[in-house]
Amino acid sequence: MSEHQHIKLPEGSIGKTTTTLNLGPTHPATHGVFQNILELDGERIVKAEPTVGYIHRAFEKIAERRPLYQITTLTDRLNYCSAPINNMGWHLTCEKLLGVKTPKRVDYLRVIIMELSRISDHLICNSIVGVDTGAYTGFLYVMQYRELIYEIYEEVCGSRLTTNMGRIGGFERNFTQAAFEKLERFLREYPGVQKEFESLFSRNRIFMDRTRGTGAISAERALNYGFTGPNLRAAGVDYDVRVHSPYSSYQDFDFQVPVGTRGDNYDRFLVRNEEIWQSLSLIRQAYEKVQAFKGAEADVYHADAPEYYLPEKKDVYTKMEALIYHFKIVMGETEIPVGEVYQSVEGGNGELGFYLVSDGGRAPFRLHFRRPCFIYYQAFPEIVKGGMLSDAIITMSSLNLIAGEMDA
Amino acid sequence: MTNEFIKQKLQAKFGEALSEWGEPYGMLTVTVPRELNLKVLNFLYDDPELAFRFLTDLTGAHYPDRKGEELSVIYHLHNLVSNVRMRVKLYTPAAQPDVYTATGLFSGANWMERETYDFYGINFLGHPDLRRVLNVEEMDYHPLRKEFPLEDQSRIDKDDDMFGR
Numbered sequence: 277m278s279e280h281q282h283i284k285l286p287e288g289s290i291g292k293t294t295t296t297l298n299l300g301p302t303h304p305a306t307h308g309v310f311q312n313i314l315e316l317d318g319e320r321i322v323k324a325e326p327t328v329g330y331i332h333r334a335f336e337k338i339a340e341r342r343p344l345y346q347i348t349t350l351t352d353r354l355n356y357c358s359a360p361i362n363n364m365g366w367h368l369t370c371e372k373l374l375g376v377k378t379p380k381r382v383d384y385l386r387v388i389i390m391e392l393s394r395i396s397d398h399l400i401c402n403s404i405v406g407v408d409t410g411a412y413t414g415f416l417y418v419m420q421y422r423e424l425i426y427e428i429y430e431e432v433c434g435s436r437l438t439t440n441m442g443r444i445g446g447f448e449r450n451f452t453q454a455a456f457e458k459l460e461r462f463l464r465e466y467p468g469v470q471k472e473f474e475s476l477f478s479r480n481r482i483f484m485d486r487t488r489g490t491g492a493i494s495a496e497r498a499l500n501y502g503f504t505g506p507n508l509r510a511a512g513v514d515y516d517v518r519v520h521s522p523y524s525s526y527q528d529f530d531f532q533v534p535v536g537t538r539g540d541n542y543d544r545f546l547v548r549n550e551e552i553w554q555s556l557s558l559i560r561q562a563y564e565k566v567q568a569f570k571g572a573e574a575d576v577y578h579a580d581a582p583e584y585y586l587p588e589k590k591d592v593y594t595k596m597e598a599l600i601y602h603f604k605i606v607m608g609e610t611e612i613p614v615g616e617v618y619q620s621v622e623g624g625n626g627e628l629g630f631y632l633v634s635d636g637g638r639a640p641f642r643l644h645f646r647r648p649c650f651i652y653y654q655a656f657p658e659i660v661k662g663g664m665l666s667d668a669i670i671t672m673s674s675l676n677l678i679a680g681e682m683d684a
Numbered sequence: 685m686t687n688e689f690i691k692q693k694l695q696a697k698f699g700e701a702l703s704e705w706g707e708p709y710g711m712l713t714v715t716v717p718r719e720l721n722l723k724v725l726n727f728l729y730d731d732p733e734l735a736f737r738f739l740t741d742l743t744g745a746h747y748p749d750r751k752g753e754e755l756s757v758i759y760h761l762h763n764l765v766s767n768v769r770m771r772v773k774l775y776t777p778a779a780q781p782d783v784y785t786a787t788g789l790f791s792g793a794n795w796m797e798r799e800t801y802d803f804y805g806i807n808f809l810g811h812p813d814l815r816r817v818l819n820v821e822e823m824d825y826h827p828l829r830k831e832f833p834l835e836d837q838s839r840i841d842k843d844d845d846m847f848g849r
Contacts, residue, residue: 329818336803337827341834372709499764502739502792513764520767616708618741618760618771629741631758646741646760654795683818 294322297665301330305669307404308679312656312668319664324657328650332683339643343608344370344584345444347643352438354647355681358397358624359439360389360429365621368523369630370444373617376581381569382446383525385577387562388459389432389441390524390621391555395466396425397624398506398548398555401676405545406477408670409486414476421469424462431455445585446578456563463560470556474549484542491659491671492540501655504648505626507675510547511539517622524621529561541667541674583610608638625649625676649681685733685766687712693734697727704773712770721757721774722784728761728772729789736761736770742786742796744804746829747775754778755804759786776806778829785811803828 300311309330315323335350342350351362364386371378378386399422403415426436431454433441442448477483493503498511508515516533518526534550536543569576578585582601591598604610614636620629626648633642652675659675660668690712694702702724704715716724728736741760748754753775762769776783785808786793797808798817805826808814816823825832 329816329820332818334827337832337834497791499738500791502790502796515764520764521769616713618709618711618769620740627740629760631741631743631760633745642745644741644743644758650795650799651792654792 293317301327305408306672308677308682310653310677310679310682314665314668316665319666321660321663321665321668324660324668326653326656328653328679328682330683331679335684336643336645339640341639343605343610343638344612344640345586345605346608347640348442349438349440351645352440353680354645354684355397355624355628355649355678356437357400357678358393359437360393360441361397361621361623362628363439363441364390364524365619365623365628365630367442367444368621369617369619369632370584371579372619373615373632373634374444374581374584374613376445376579376584378446378524378579379576380525381566381573381576382578383528384562384565385447385451386442386524387526387529388559388566389429391558391562392425392428392459392462394555394622394624395552396422397676398552401625401673402477402545402548403473404673405487405541405670406483408673409483411476411480411483414473418469418473421462421466424458424466428455428458428462431458443578443585445581448586450575450577459559459563463556463563467556470549470552478546478549486667487541487545487670487674489538490541490663490667491544491674492538493655493659494539497655497658498539498652502651503626503655504652505622505624506544506547506551507539507626507652509534510536510543512537517620517627521620523619528565529558531558531561541670544674611636611638612640620646623648625678625681626652645684647681647684649676649678650684653677653682685763685768687768687770690734690768690770693731694724694727698724712768713773714771715773715775718757718774718776718783721772722786722789724772725759725761725786725789728770734763735765736763736768738762738764739786739790739792739796740769742793742800744800744806744828746778746804748830750775752777755781755806757783757800757806778805781806782809783807784809787811802826805829 295316297314297316300306301309311327313325314321339347348363348366351366352359354362399418403418406414429439430436431452433439493511495511495513498508512535514533514535531554534547536547586605587598587602592602612634614634616633618631620627629646631644632640635641660671701717702714706713728734740762743758745756755776755778757774759772783806797811800806801814802816802819803826
């Protein structure tokens with residue numbers, strides 16, 4: 277070895293008093309693919325510089341040559357913890373553009389599915405906050421109920437994680453008896469589990485010490501940063517898309533919007549827990565409403581929109597119109613009306629918006645996803661500045677950052 | 685607060701400068717000249733009655749057929765108190781896509797503008813940190829512009845055994 281070997285250090289790195297730490301992009305504690313270059317003074321964060329885009333897949337570009345129904349699979353991969361909400365949001369956007377009116381039963385079934393996915397989304401987020409504070413038990417314990425939710429998805433659409441659930445105008449098939457039985461089982465058993473989960477954390481001394489006062493953001497800053505969803509509500513602003521711009525007949529339901537006061541990690545945790553209770557109540561109400569449909573009405577699971585809703589296979593073989601529509605839909609040869617539409621839904625972590633511009637072609641001219649994660653993650657440096665590194669990890673989890681949604 | 689009221693307020697303030705009024709699917713839409721974008725956003729933000737203080741979304745679009753004003757920036761604003769949404773658009777030539785940044789009003793516009801710059805190359809004047817956000821920094825084009833068509837799915841000149849083409 278030559279003793280004249282020199283390592284070229286960056287300018288000014290000898291006299292520097294802070295440490296640069298590269299956290300991510302594949303660090304186990306970030307629970308997703310994103311990088312943070314942190315400037316540390318001891319264990320305190322002086323500066324954080326987040327980098328995103330590691331799993332950018334150009335969905336907005338891909339969507340520009342796909343017929344509407346094929347874009348559903350892209351939305352699955354945004355926030356993959358609550359894919360059905362994204363699917364429903366996309367169907368609602370298309371229905372708004374095409375002027376398709378969905379029957380009430382479809383709306384209620386959608387509410388059931390969307391609230392189930394909200395529960396599974398919040399469940400993951402909150403239990404991961406538990407993992408990051410050192411309590412693995414909660415995570416493992418609630419996982420079997422997320423599994424049950426996934427089994428319900430499976431009964432409804434056949435898949436579990438990236439669901440591609442539903443069609444423009446409704447669902448691809450009616451809910452089976454098994455789906456309703458599983459739903460009943462979930463409604464019966466889950467409240468007890470949620471109670472236990474909360475008693476494990478909510479008043480736990482260690483958990484409270486770790487989460488209270490850390491990662492806080494004021495309501496004013498949160499609004500200015502474009503926060504939505506549980507993170508905004510934890511800061512004390514009761515903005516909820518389900519209330520402000522009701523979709524899928526949310527106006528028929530009775531539910532509350534929980535808000536926090538300080539916008540810290542603890543409040544976010546509590547708000548998500550309370551939202552799970554509200555979702556359970558919404559599912560119960562929706563299930564009651566669904567059960568109230570009798571006779572022929574109980575078999576309605578899609579709108580009457582033959583131009584956009586795939587006909588039944590047996591009709592394709594026997595009926596001329598069905599064959600034509602089947603061909604046109606599958607080949608993506610249906611012209612979309614000219615228009616410009618913005619539709620948003622309350623996703624697992626905020627307002628998930630779809631901005632769709634159509635020039636009358638067969639694919640959208642322009643499609644933009646408003647991804648709540650991407651918008652609020654930019655506040656991360658401001659939130660963690662001056663705090664401890666270990667708190668920043670909890671903040672990252674408690675903001676519910678989903679790399680798939682951030683990068684689109 | 686009705687769309688008509690917002691329209692009158694804006695017209696009283698800016699007069700003929702605003703154009704292409706519309707209400708697609710109930711959302712008030714207006715096009716502003718690109719040099720007036722900040723003035724309009726500021727007015728919408730500061731006016732105690734309008735109070736559009738929440739920037740829901742900021743994105744771009746490329747219209748190659750609009751010669752001389754190919755690129756577009758679209759703002760979705762929300763008044764959370766009266767619960768009214770509106771859309772503000774502007775067009776800018778692709779040759780000189782300079783638009784004033786909205787980061788002074790909305791901190792959340794920072795990354796959304798970076799994203800718009802990344803995909804459409806719109807140069808936000810005064811932006812504190814205008815770098816690419818989702819694509820790699822070495823990239824020298826703006827991929828969501830229409831001059832980059834997606835690959836023709838029926839092409840046969842590629843030999844790619846791995847993916848069966």
